[in-house]
Amino acid sequence: MVELMLLAPAGEVERISDALMELDALAVTVEDADADTPDEAPIFGEPGMPATFGEQIRGWRHSVLKALFENETLATEAATVLLAEEGWSDLHVQGLAPVAEQDWVRLTQSQFDPVRITDTFWIVPSWHEPPAQARRVMRLDPGLAFGTGTHPTTRMCLRWIAGHADVATPWPRVLDYGCGSGILAIGAALHGATGIDAVDIDTAAVESTLANAQANGVTLHAGLPDQANGSYPVVLANILSAPLKLLAPLLCGHVEAGGSLVLAGILERQIDELTEAYAPWIALEVGDREDGWVLLTGRRA
Numbered sequence: 001m002v003e004l005m006l007l008a009p010a011g012e013v014e015r016i017s018d019a020l021m022e023l024d025a026l027a028v029t030v031e032d033a034d035a036d037t038p039d040e041a042p043i044f045g046e047p048g049m050p051a052t053f054g055e056q057i058r059g060w061r062h063s064v065l066k067a068l069f070e071n072e073t074l075a076t077e078a079a080t081v082l083l084a085e086e087g088w089s090d091l092h093v094q095g096l097a098p099v100a101e102q103d104w105v106r107l108t109q110s111q112f113d114p115v116r117i118t119d120t121f122w123i124v125p126s127w128h129e130p131p132a133q134a135r136r137v138m139r140l141d142p143g144l145a146f147g148t149g150t151h152p153t154t155r156m157c158l159r160w161i162a163g164h165a166d167v168a169t170p171w172p173r174v175l176d177y178g179c180g181s182g183i184l185a186i187g188a189a190l191h192g193a194t195g196i197d198a199v200d201i202d203t204a205a206v207e208s209t210l211a212n213a214q215a216n217g218v219t220l221h222a223g224l225p226d227q228a229n230g231s232y233p234v235v236l237a238n239i240l241s242a243p244l245k246l247l248a249p250l251l252c253g254h255v256e257a258g259g260s261l262v263l264a265g266i267l268e269r270q271i272d273e274l275t276e277a278y279a280p281w282i283a284l285e286v287g288d289r290e291d292g293w294v295l296l297t298g299r300r301a
């Protein structure tokens with residue numbers, strides 16, 4: 001296979017990508033042309049929101065498009081057609097390079113090993129055997145939605161579940177708010193919880209949660225946030241500090257008297273801001289820490 005590299009200005013990237021796909025590209029990836037230079041600028045985007053550069057521009061100032069073609073003839077033809085297009089005078093061909101054949105599936109899989117939550121509770125990709133000491137195993141493969149167990153925020157929530165669930169008196173209801181892959185909801189189910197609602201603003205996350213729940217043989221209800229209803233003995237939310245602040249009244253409203261609220265996605269320096277936002281309803285404390293992230297937990301009076 002051959003990779004065609006093009007330098008494109010912001011604003012044209014989407015159109016050029018589409019054109020490359022129509023010209024038989026097998027895949028197109030876009031990278032920041034200013035990466036590793038003083039002009040490199042991060043782009044931000046909440047899940048489901050358009051990425052922004054600075055305040056309003058979508059994408060990077062200059063982008064490198066890398067298009068994969070079956071052979072050199074197709075790549076050269078595509079470059080010729082694009083350069084002949086009127087109005088794309090800022091488009092430059094950077095070069096063609098052969099791409100070595102790889103076993104992409106094996107390469108991707110090798111990056112995901114089983115994740116230890118406790119000695120006996122593990123997250124294990126489908127292509128791995130569970131470790132011998134694992135007594136509770138969640139089968140989970142990387143997908144479109146966040147939550148494979150490799151992020152400290154997810155791990156802290158799962159550790160909390162493992163440390164607080166009592167299989168003799170399982171939680172009769174659990175709310176996983178911002179469920180992503182459904183990892184926390186499934187974790188709660190594997191610890192005996194029933195009546196689980198897993199909600200997310202991203203429909204891809206909802207679908208992923210349903211598929212992962214089925215793969216693990218657990219029952220839960222997944223849907224958009226308005227599916228959360230009534231009060232729960234346990235409310236888990238691993239989002240980010242800014243949305244968690246806005247969601248304070250709503251999340252606290254879903255915690256039953258004596259119930260627990262577990263929040264993650266919060267950096268050490270955001271502890272005071274968050275505890276203050278939740279103080280009218282629940283006194284939050286640091287329940288766990290890992291790699292600069294904290295878990296804030298509290299009980300509703």
Ligand SMILES: C[S@@+](CC[C@H](N)C(=O)[O-])C[C@H]1O[C@@H](n2cnc3c(N)ncnc32)[C@H](O)[C@@H]1O
Binds near residue numbers: 149181183184238
């Ligand atoms: C960091 S991921 C956490 C996923 C998973 N719960 C975990 O612990 O790994 C945050 C999830 O929250 C969702 N999210 C962000 N803002 C939200 C909001 N206002 N309401 C509901 N879900 C939200 C995102 O779509 C994303 O799937």
